[in-house]
Amino acid sequence: MTSNTSSPRYFFSLDAIRGLAALIVVLCHWQFYFYKDQTLQTKPLEELGLPLYPYLSIFYNHAFYAVDLFFLLSGFIFFWFYADKIADRKTPFSNFMCYRLTRLYPVHFITLLSLIVLQYMMVSMNGHTFIIQNNDTYHFLLNLFVIHSWGFESTPALNGFNGPSWSVSVELLLYLMFFLISWKKLHHNKGFLLAIVVAGAVIQHFYSMIGQGIYSFFLGGLTYYFYAWLIKRRNIHRITTIVTITAVALWMVVLTEYAFSYVRDFSLLLMKKVLPGKDDTFDMALYSLSRNTFFRTIISPVTILTLALSETIRGSLKVKWAMVLGNASYALYLLHFPLMVALFIGIDTIGISREVFHSPFALLFFYSVLIPLSILTHYYFELPLQEIFRKRLLRKPAPGLVTVVNNQITT
Numbered sequence: 001m002t003s004n005t006s007s008p009r010y011f012f013s014l015d016a017i018r019g020l021a022a023l024i025v026v027l028c029h030w031q032f033y034f035y036k037d038q039t040l041q042t043k044p045l046e047e048l049g050l051p052l053y054p055y056l057s058i059f060y061n062h063a064f065y066a067v068d069l070f071f072l073l074s075g076f077i078f079f080w081f082y083a084d085k086i087a088d089r090k091t092p093f094s095n096f097m098c099y100r101l102t103r104l105y106p107v108h109f110i111t112l113l114s115l116i117v118l119q120y121m122m123v124s125m126n127g128h129t130f131i132i133q134n135n136d137t138y139h140f141l142l143n144l145f146v147i148h149s150w151g152f153e154s155t156p157a158l159n160g161f162n163g164p165s166w167s168v169s170v171e172l173l174l175y176l177m178f179f180l181i182s183w184k185k186l187h188h189n190k191g192f193l194l195a196i197v198v199a200g201a202v203i204q205h206f207y208s209m210i211g212q213g214i215y216s217f218f219l220g221g222l223t224y225y226f227y228a229w230l231i232k233r234r235n236i237h238r239i240t241t242i243v244t245i246t247a248v249a250l251w252m253v254v255l256t257e258y259a260f261s262y263v264r265d266f267s268l269l270l271m272k273k274v275l276p277g278k279d280d281t282f283d284m285a286l287y288s289l290s291r292n293t294f295f296r297t298i299i300s301p302v303t304i305l306t307l308a309l310s311e312t313i314r315g316s317l318k319v320k321w322a323m324v325l326g327n328a329s330y331a332l333y334l335l336h337f338p339l340m341v342a343l344f345i346g347i348d349t350i351g352i353s354r355e356v357f358h359s360p361f362a363l364l365f366f367y368s369v370l371i372p373l374s375i376l377t378h379y380y381f382e383l384p385l386q387e388i389f390r391k392r393l394l395r396k397p398a399p400g401l402v403t404v405v406n407n408q409i410t411t
Helices: 010-034 054-063 063-082 082-089 091-124 137-144 163-185 189-208 210-231 236-261 263-275 280-314 320-327 329-350 355-359 359-391 397-409
Strands: none
Touching: 010 054, 010 063, 010 280, 010 320, 010 329, 010 355, 010 359, 063 082, 063 091, 063 163, 063 210, 063 280, 082 329, 091 137, 091 163, 091 263, 091 329, 091 359, 163 210, 163 329, 189 210, 210 236, 210 280, 236 280, 263 280, 320 329, 329 355, 329 359, 355 359
16 A cells, blocks of 8 residues: 655755755865965865864865755756656746756856956956966857856866856756656656666766766656655655664764764775775775765765655745755855955955965855845846746746746756
C-alpha cells in the first residue's frame, strides 16, 4: 500500500539553504584581498590572516561545496517543477527560456557593466585588475551572451569580468540540456540520468566547471525522483525520521572529522597497506577525491532529501528572514564580487590601510551592505523587470505560476 502524500507547492527550506550557501561563497572570496597584487595566492589560507579563521575555517576552505549545492538544488527543483510540464508540451521552449533569462539576465547584465568601470579604475590605480583577468572585448561578448563558461574562453576559470558568474553561464547550458531531455521524454529514464551524472564526472576532469554542473544538476534530478518515490510509501513518517537521523549522523562525522581528522588518518594508513609504493602526495590526492565525491554524492543529496521530506510531512517552516534571504540569494551571489572591488578601491581612495581587511568588523560591514543591497535589488529591480519582460514575451502567460518560479527556482 502506498500513501497519498504529495509534495508541497513550495520548498521554503531549500530556498533558505540557497541563501546560506551564497553567504558562504562570499566568505570564501574574502581571501582575494590578501592575494599578491590581488591576483595570485602565494600563501595557504591559514597564513593569510582571514577574519575569524580559527572559527570559520571550514567555510573558508570548503565553499566549493556551496557552489555545488546550487547546481544540486536547481536539478531537484527543475525536475520537480518543469520536467513533466515540458514533456507534456505545457511549457514550450519560448516560455521556458523567457522565465529563465528574465531571471538570470538583469543582474548579470548590470554586474557585467559595473565590472567594466570598476576594473578600469582598479588598473588605473594599481596597475592590475582585481583577481579576474581577460577583461577584453572578446570575453565581454562571451559574458554578454552568457556563454563565457562554455569552453570558448581563452583559459578555463579566467572568463573575465564578474568571475562568480561562471556558474550562471553553466546553469544556462544545463537548462538547454534539461529542456531537450524533458522534451524527448527521457527525464524519467533513471539509467539515462545516471549515465549523464557519470559523464559529468568524466567531463569535470577535463573542464571542471561544466562537469561539476552536469554532475550535480542531474544528481539533483535523481534525488528528486528518489524523494517522489519515498513520499508515496505507506510509512513515510518513519522513512523521514530515518533519513533525518542519517543526515544528522553524516554531518556529525563531517564536523568531527574536520576537527580531528580521524577518517583521513585512518584512510591514509589503509592506503599504505592496500597501495604500497605510492607516495604521500598520491595518497592525499586519492583521499581528497574520495572525500569530495562522498560529500557531493551522499551528504548533500541526503541533506536536501531530509529538508524536502520534512516539509512534505510536517509543513513548511516559514521563517520570513530566511525566505527573504533565499529570494535574494542570486543577487547576493552576483553582486558580492563587484562590491568587493568597489570596497577595495574605496579603501585605497580614502587612504585606509589594507590591513583593515583582517578585521572581523570589516567583514561584518561588508555583509551589512551586501545583504540589504541584494534584497533591494531583488524586490525593486529583478522582480519588476521580470514582470515587464514576461508580460511582453510570454506566449501564454501563467500568472499562477510566476510567483513560484520567481521565488523558488534561482541559481
